[in-house]
Amino acid sequence: MSSIFTRIIKREIPAVIVYEDDLCISFRDIDPKAPQHILVVPKKEIKSMADVTEDDELILGHLLVKASEIAREQGISDSGYRIVINTNKEGGQTVGHVHLHLLGGRQMEWPPG
Numbered sequence: 614m615s616s617i618f619t620r621i622i623k624r625e626i627p628a629v630i631v632y633e634d635d636l637c638i639s640f641r642d643i644d645p646k647a648p649q650h651i652l653v654v655p656k657k658e659i660k661s662m663a664d665v666t667e668d669d670e671l672i673l674g675h676l677l678v679k680a681s682e683i684a685r686e687q688g689i690s691d692s693g694y695r696i697v698i699n700t701n702k703e704g705g706q707t708v709g710h711v712h713l714h715l716l717g718g719r720q721m722e723w724p725p726g
């Protein structure tokens with residue numbers, strides 16, 4: 614069974630897509646936790662950061678580079694933003710397909726909840 618994010622990649626489920634290339638897709642989170650809340654998702658269906666191997670080095674680096682570019686395009690680069698990767702149950706992960714949250718447009722707090 615494909616993950617919900619793979620279904621977005623295949624256009625089986627609609628999403629507000631902000632970027633896409635051969636390795637990743639980026640779209641607005643359906644339940645935003647900040648004025649800007651964008652997900653950056655590898656097209657390879659890696660379940661979680663706990664499942665990453667050395668083969669994923671290029672993909673994971675790519676996600677971070679694209680998140681930086683998207684933040685610049687969305688105008689939150691200078692003001693600042695947070696990148697989050699929730700991992701497994703105690704990490705708060707709810708979708709079993711690695712994704713990076715790009716959050717911005719408001720002051721972030723530390724420590725996170």
Ligand code: DGP
Pocket residue numbers: 617626628629640641642643644652698699705706707708709
């Ligand atoms: P996480 O809890 O870290 O696994 O984050 C999953 C995020 O995915 C959560 O913030 C809500 C978002 N999400 C779940 N289903 C959909 C969907 O169908 N479309 C979009 N755009 N976002 C989704």
